[in-house]
Amino acid sequence: MVSVSQRSDRPMTDYGHDIDLRSVVRGAAFAPSLVLLTALIVIWAATGAGYFWPMWVALGLAIPTGLWLAVRWAWRRPRGATRRYAMQASISVVLVVTAVLVWAMSGGGFFWPVFPFVGLSVALALNPVFLRPGQRKLQNRVDELTRTRxxxxxxxxxxxxxxxxxxxxxxxxxxxxxxxxxxxxxxxxxxxxxxxxxxxxxxxxxxxxxxxxxxxxxxxAPPVLADRGLVAAVEALAGRSTANVEVVGHLAHRLPPVVETAAYFVVAESLTNVVKHAPGARARVTLSQDGAMLVVEVADNGPGGADVTASGLTGLKQRVEALDGRLEVHSVAREGTVVWAVLPCE
Structure with a gap:
């Protein structure tokens, strides 16, 4: 069975749960740090106060946090030389701030942080002079190989x-x-x-x-894929499936043949797995474009717990990555399975 719609208001929780693991990790890391710092402050106060030594522990906890924030900020910059330079600059800022804090917390005196500040500034200033020609040549080569491939x-x-x-x-x-x-x-x-x-x-x-x-x-490649495009081919595929499949999506124009073929087989393998491992489950296929990227998602409300290292899924991952795409499988026991792929359309 198959139903087709342009959009769906059905919550994703009907088919699987999208867990933000990064939020969980951040919470798990922040809570113990806060407890440790609070305990040390209590110990400091109970032992007669005096020199506030817990600040060194706080600094030790703040340094990896600052580095993580710097790397995260830099990683959001455009790929290539811009991202590399942003990474170097942000980490340098964290190191300089750390040096200044150590100087201030150790009683001031001679301002020795000026030396790492000057050294890092000179290194960042000379980076484009010595590295940019090689980086530009390498980037041009990468662009050429990407086009030819x-x-x-x-x-x-x-x-x-x-x-x-x-x-x-x-x-x-x-x-x-x-x-x-x-x-x-x-x-x-x-x-x-x-x-x-x-x-x-x-x-x-x-x-x-x-x-x-x-x-x-x-x-x-099925004939309907070449004749009528990806959405029609997926609808025909869902119609032949014995599972209850809903197809959601509309693409404004035809995509490159290699992208349509890869996306089609992602859906085909995913629906085959639904029929084989989750009989009776409902599945939803979502096709959408996010800028120059095609996003394919196949979610079901089956038992979950799929083997993400299975040969079929491994083959799909290799097919998608050959196009500079990405494929992820989230399958938690009793919470369904979600196969998510993103493919460049250009």
Whole structure:
């Protein structure tokens, strides 16, 4: 069964739970630090106050936090030289601030943090002079390899679709005609049982060859994918599935053949796993575009606990990563399974 809609207001919790692990990790790290610092302050106060030594513990806890925030901020910058420079600059700021705090907490005096400040400033200033030419050359090479690989993959996808059409319109059509002729020959040999049996066997072999050829062609790319696009192909796939599948999504234009093919097989493998490992479960397929990225999500409300290292999922991951995409599988016992993939459309 399949239902198709442009959008869905059904909460994701109907199909699986999207747990923000980063929030959990931050909370788990912050709570013990706060408890430790509070305990040390209590010990300091109970032992007669005096020199406030817990501030050194607070500094020790603050340094990794500052480094983590610096790296996180830098990681949000554009990839390439901009991100690398932001990473170096943000970490340098954390180190300089740490040096100043150590100087202030140790009683002031001669301002020795000026030396690491000057050293890091000079290093950051000279970074573009010495490294930028090599980085630019490397980035140009990476861009060239990305373009040529993308072109090769698109040509390969187009050739595979041409082969699929040739199989469908050529060999498969001839085998169907042969099977029909053998069927008529079998009827005319009704008075000759031995000859009819031989013709029947030949017809059955031709029928088996047709099935194998159709499976082979469908494994390359289904005809509807080339003719009508990804959404129509996914709707047809959901219609053939024995699971209760809802397809949500609308794409404004056709995508590169290699991207459509990869996304189609992500959905196909995911729905196959739903039927195999979660019979009776409901599934939802969501197709959307986020800028230059295609986002594919297949979620079900089955028992969860899927083996994310299975060969089928590993093959999907390799197919997606070959296009500079990313595939993730979240499967928690009794909370369903979510297969999420993002693919560049350019």
């Amino acid at each position: 993308s072109g090769a993959l698109n040509v390969q996808a187009s050739e595979l679709r041409r082969i699929e059409r040739d199989l469908h319109d050529g060999a498969q059509a001839r085998l169907v005609a042969l099977s029909m002729q053998l069927g008529r020959a079998e009827e005319r040999l009704a008075d000759h049982p031995d000859s009819a049996a031989l013709v029947r066997q030949a017809r059955e072999e031709a029928t088996a060859a047709i099935r194998e050829l159709r499976d082979l062609a469908r494994g390359i």
